[in-house]
Amino acid sequence: xxxxxxxxxxxxxxxxxxxxxxxxxxxxxxxxxxxxxxxxxxxxxxxxxxxxxxxxxxxxxxxxxxxxxxxxxxxxxxxxxxxxxxxxxxxxxxxxxxxxxxxxxxxxxxxxxxxxxxxxxxxxxxxxxxxxxxxxxxxxxxxxxxxxxxxxxxxxxxxxxxxxxxxxxxxxxxxxxxxxxxxxxxxxxxxxxxxxxxxxxxxxxxxxxxxxxxxxxxxxxxxxxxxxxxxxxxxxxxxxxxxxxxxxxxxxxxxxxxxxxxxxxxxxxxxxxxxxxxxxxxxxxxxxxxxxxxxxxxxxxxxxxxxxxxxxxxxxxxxxxxxxxxxxxxx
Amino acid sequence: xxxxxxxxxxxxxxxxxxxxxxxxxxxxxxxxxxxxxxxxxxxxxxxxxxxxxxxxxxxxxxxxxxxxxxxxxxxxxxxxxxxxxxxxxxxxxxxxxxxxxxxxxxxxxxxxxxxxxxxxxxxxxxxxxxxxxxxxxxxxxxxxxxxxxxxxxxxxxxxxxxxxxxxxxxxxxxxxxxxxxxxxxxxxxxxxxxxxxxxxxxxxxxxxxxxxxxxxxxxxxxxxxxxxxxxxxxxxxxxxxxxxxxxxxxxxxxxxxxxxxxxxxxxxxxxxxxxxxxxxxxxxxxxxxxxxxxxxxxxxxxxxxxxxxxxxxxxxxxxxxxxxxxxxxxx
Numbered sequence: 001x002x003x004x005x006x007x008x009x010x011x012x013x014x015x016x017x018x019x020x021x022x023x024x025x026x027x028x029x030x031x032x033x034x035x036x037x038x039x040x041x042x043x044x045x046x047x048x049x050x051x052x053x054x055x056x057x058x059x060x061x062x063x064x065x066x067x068x069x070x071x072x073x074x075x076x077x078x079x080x081x082x083x084x085x086x087x088x089x090x091x092x093x094x095x096x097x098x099x100x101x102x103x104x105x106x107x108x109x110x111x112x113x114x115x116x117x118x119x120x121x122x123x124x125x126x127x128x129x130x131x132x133x134x135x136x137x138x139x140x141x142x143x144x145x146x147x148x149x150x151x152x153x154x155x156x157x158x159x160x161x162x163x164x165x166x167x168x169x170x171x172x173x174x175x176x177x178x179x180x181x182x183x184x185x186x187x188x189x190x191x192x193x194x195x196x197x198x199x200x201x202x203x204x205x206x207x208x209x210x211x212x213x214x215x216x217x218x219x220x221x222x223x224x225x226x227x228x229x230x231x232x233x234x235x236x237x238x239x240x241x242x243x244x245x246x247x248x249x250x251x252x253x254x255x256x257x258x259x260x261x262x263x264x265x266x267x268x269x270x271x272x273x274x275x276x277x278x279x280x281x282x283x284x285x286x287x288x289x290x291x292x293x294x295x296x297x298x299x300x301x302x303x304x305x306x307x308x309x310x311x312x313x314x315x316x317x318x319x320x321x322x323x324x325x326x327x328x329x330x331x
Numbered sequence: 332x333x334x335x336x337x338x339x340x341x342x343x344x345x346x347x348x349x350x351x352x353x354x355x356x357x358x359x360x361x362x363x364x365x366x367x368x369x370x371x372x373x374x375x376x377x378x379x380x381x382x383x384x385x386x387x388x389x390x391x392x393x394x395x396x397x398x399x400x401x402x403x404x405x406x407x408x409x410x411x412x413x414x415x416x417x418x419x420x421x422x423x424x425x426x427x428x429x430x431x432x433x434x435x436x437x438x439x440x441x442x443x444x445x446x447x448x449x450x451x452x453x454x455x456x457x458x459x460x461x462x463x464x465x466x467x468x469x470x471x472x473x474x475x476x477x478x479x480x481x482x483x484x485x486x487x488x489x490x491x492x493x494x495x496x497x498x499x500x501x502x503x504x505x506x507x508x509x510x511x512x513x514x515x516x517x518x519x520x521x522x523x524x525x526x527x528x529x530x531x532x533x534x535x536x537x538x539x540x541x542x543x544x545x546x547x548x549x550x551x552x553x554x555x556x557x558x559x560x561x562x563x564x565x566x567x568x569x570x571x572x573x574x575x576x577x578x579x580x581x582x583x584x585x586x587x588x589x590x591x592x593x594x595x596x597x598x599x600x601x602x603x604x605x606x607x608x609x610x611x612x613x614x615x616x617x618x619x620x621x622x623x624x625x626x627x628x629x630x631x632x633x634x635x636x637x638x639x640x641x642x643x644x645x646x647x648x649x650x651x652x653x654x655x656x657x658x659x660x661x662x
Contacts (some may be wrong), residue, residue, distance in 0.1 A: 134579050145513060148521040182476060182568040190479040190565045217580040234521045235566055238515040241544030242570055243577070248465050250581045255575030257597050259590050266588050322408040 001031040001064045002104015004294050007039045012101060013300020015043065018054040020301065021308060026057040028097055030088040035064045039292035058201040063087035069293075073107035077115055085109060092286045096227040097289035099307035101278055103295040110146055110281060110290060117286035119172025120320045122327025125150075126283035127158045128233070128290060129165050130240055140166050141180075141229045144279065145237035155179070155230055156203060157323065161282040162228035163205050164322055168315035169280070169306070175227035176220070178211035180235060184221070186210065192232070200230075203326075213239070277302025280310055283323070287316055332397045332415040333363040333435015334625050338370045341434060344631020346374065348383040351632065352639060357388040357530075359428055361419040364393045394418035404438035408620070416440060420447040423617045430618035430638035432609055434626040440619060441477055441612060448617035451651045453658025456481075457614035458489045459621060460496050461571050467550025471497050472511075472560045475610065476568035479645055483526035486510070486561055487534060488654065492613040492645065493559035494536050495653055499646035500611070500637070506558035507551070509542035511566060515552070517541065523563070531561075534657070544570070608633025611641055618642055 001007060007029075014027045029036050044052050065083040067076040076083065085104055089112055091097040102109050106128070114126060127143035142162045147154065159177050166175035179197055181189035186197045188210060200207040208224050216239070220226040231239075246296060251264055277299055278289035287310045291303040310316065332338060338360075344360045360367050394415040398407040406638060411417065416435055419445055422428040429558035433440050445457060465531035473493045478485065489633055490508050510618070517528045531538040539555050544578050547570070551557040562570075581593055588624060599655035608630055609620035618641045622634040643645065 071437050133580075135583055148513065182479065182572075184566055190563075193565070213569040213574075214576030216573055217576040231569075232521075234513055234524070235569055238511060238544040238562075238566055239570065239573055241513075242547055243544075244517065245545030245548040246574070246577050246581075249464075250578075252466055254585070254590070254595070257594055259585070259594050263588055264585070268513060 001035070001063070002102050002109075002293075003291065004103075005296070006103060007031060007036055008043070009297050011036065011039045012043055012048060012297035013014070013179070013295070014058060015048050015051040015054060016297055016301035017304035018057050019051060020259045020298065020305065023057070026059065027304065028059050028061050028088075028091065030063050030084045030091075032064065032066070033060050035041075035243030036060050060102055061087060061091070065107055067108045069105055070109065070186065071105070073105065073111040076105070076108045077111045083108075086114045086116065089113060089288065092117065098311045099288040099289065101300070101303045101307050103291040103293055103303075106145065106290055106293075109290055111306065113281050113284045113286070113288040116184055117284040117288060119283055120285055120323050122323040123157060123161075123283040125154050125157070126281050127161055128279050129162060129282055130279050132216050132229075132240075132243065134217055136225050137172075137227070138170070139216060139226055139229055140170065141231065141236055141240070142258045142282065143218070143231070143233035143236050144240045145233045146281070147233040149234075150232040152192055152199055155192065155196040155232065156199045157283070157326075159200055159205055159207070159222045159228065159230045160323055161319060162230060164315060165280065165282055165316050166227045168313035168318055169309055170227065172227045176208045176225060177205050177228045177230065178208050178215065178220075178226040180213075180216075180229050180231035181210040182212065184210050185236055186213070196230070196270070213316055277304075280306065280315075282319060285316065285320065287306060287311055312329065332366070332394070332626075333433050334626055335434075336626070337434060338362060338367055339374075340628050341631055342367065342370045343374055343379060343628035344626070344635065345389060346379050346382040346385060347628055347632035348635035349388050351636065353539045354388070356639070357390065358635065359390050359392050359419075359422065361392045361394050361415045363395065363397070363421075364391050367391050390504055392422070397605075398436055398439045400436055402436070402439065404436060404442040407436070407439045408442045409653050414439075416443045416444075417447065420444060420617070420619065423448065430661065432620040432622060432631070432634045432638050434622040434624055434631065434634075437476065437621055437624075439530070440621055444612050444615045444617070444619040448603055448615040448619060450614055451616055451654050453654040454486050454488060454492075454614040457612050458492055459610050460493060460613055461567070461610050463547055463560075463571075463574065465548055465550030467556050468503075468558070469501070470557055470560055471501065471509050471552055472547070472562065472567055472571070473543055473613065474562070474564035474567050475562045475571045477612070478564040478643065480565075481523065481563040483523055483530055485524065486527040486563065487530050488563045488657075490531055490538070490559065491654055491657060492609060492650060493561060495646060496611065496613060497558045499644035499649055500640055501558065505556045505659070507539045507556060508559045508561065509539050509551075509557040510544065511544075511547075511560050511562035512541040513543065515541050515543070531656065537643070560579060608635075608637045611637065611646075612660045614654070616647065616651065618647055
C-alpha cells in the first residue's frame, strides 16, 4: 500500500519479478484485499495480460490499515498494528515469508522492522545501505539516512554491516572499506570521524582509510578501488539526494547543448536508482528492503530481486554471526 | 608560490586578469623575486608576448619563504613569517593592497588570514563560500571546508555571512537562505541542524527553511529558489568534492555512449569550477580569496576578478557592520 504510485507500481512490479524469479518462488501482496485485488485484475486485463499465467504464484494477505506519509513513524507502528508494513514484517517472524519489500514511509519501515524483526545482538542501530554508481564498481554507502547523529562505535558497526553486505550481495571478497571524510590523512575530519578512523584500524576489516567526496563517483581513490563507504546518515542522505538531483541537471544541460535524448537515456541508464532496486535495512533479524517512494514497477521488481538475493546469500545470518562475534570480542 | 601549477599558472593568471581589469588597477606578485621574475620573463617571451604592455601594472614583492602542502597550517604561519601567504596578507593590513588571492594551502591561508587580518567583531569562525552551478541560479554554499564541527550559533553566523556575500557578490536582493538537512520539516536533521533551524527563524534573514541534497543542483525547492545554503564544513566539503567528481563520471559515461567531446565540453562548461574562480574566506577583516590548488591561469584570472568585486562591492565592510549589529543585539 506504500509508495507514491501504489498499489499500481507495487502490484505490477510483483508481476515483473515473478516473471524473472525461479518458478518455485511466490510473492505475497500485503494490503487491503479489495484494493489489491482490483488493481491486480486491472493489470491482468490490461497491459499485463501476458502475465496471467503467473497469477497462481501471487497471494493476497489482508492488512486493513494504511500508514500515511504524514503519520509519525513510531506512532504508526504502535497505533496501526494491522498496517501492511506491520503485517508483512510479522509474517517473517512467524515463518510465513522470507523477506519484506516496501516503497512506503522509510521511517515507518525502519521503526516497524526494529520492533517486529528486532536487532541482531551487538547492533545498536540499523543502517540503510545504498548503491552508488561509479566510474569503477558500484559503491555501497551506509548509513544513507537511518541515523543522523552517530557515535564512532555505531560507524564501526556500519563498516561491519557494509562489509558483510558487499560480500553477500555484491560478491566482493574481502571488501575494501573507506571512511568518508574531508582528507586522506587520519587527522582530517570531524571529531567522530577521527575517532572512527582509529577504531576501524583495529577491526580486522580491510580498512583502506579515509575517502573523500570525489572518491564516490570515482569508485575509490587514485590508488585503490573501494567497495564500502561509511558515513553517518545525515551526510549519507544529503549526498544520496544530491546524486539523485545531479543527473537531471546534467541531462538538462546536455539537452540544451543539443545532445539527443536517446543518447542521454542510454548513457545515464546506469545512474538510475531504479536499476538497483531496493536498499536493505541492515542489522535487523530478517530481510527488510526499502524501495524508493517513487519506485516504478521496474524498481519494485529489482527490489524484490535484491530481497531474493539477500535470502539466498544468507546475508542476514552472516550479519548475525559477525556482529555477535565483534560484540563478544569487545566485551 | 602556492598551488599545483605555481608559479606559472599564478603569473599567467595575473596577466590574463590585468587584460580584463580597469587600467587603474595593478597586481602585486608576492614570492621569491628571482623565481617570479624568471617565470614572468618566460611567459612574456613566449605565449604571453601580446601581454607585454601590461608589465608595468605588475610589481614583484619579495617573500623569501614558501609554505609547502606538507606544512601544518598553524606551524607554517608561526614558523614562516616571510612566506608569500604572510607577506601578501600583511600588505593589506599596512594599506598597501586591497585584496589577496592564493592557490596555496587552504588551511594555511585560513590560519594566516585569521592571525594577520583577524576576525570581525561577532564572528567566531571564518567560512569558505563556494558557488554551486544549478538548474536555476548559482547557489552559494557555506561552509565548504573551513570548520568541521560547528555549533548552531556558528551556522547562524554562516547564514549572515552568506546572505551578505550573495547581496554584494551575486547581486541578489534579500537573498533566500536555506539550511541543508535531510527533510523539509523543521524536526528533520541532526541535533545541531534542528537547533539552527529554530535560531534562523529569529534572525530577520529571508530564511526559507530546510533544503535537501537534491535542492542544490535544482537551485532550490520545488516552490522556491534558494541563494544561500548553510551547512557545516564537513558536509559542505564532502558535497563540494563529490560535485567535482561527478562531472568527470558523467563525461566518461556519455563519451562511452558516443556523445562527442565537443558537445560535452560546451555543455558542461558552466559546471567547471574554474569558471567561478576563487572562494572568499568570509568573516576576516579584509579580502582573502582561496583559489583551487589545481587552478589554471583562467581560474586565477577569475579569482582575481572575484577579489576585485569583493573590494568594489564593499562586502567586507557590510559583513563587519551586520555581524557586529547581530552580536550586539544578542548581547
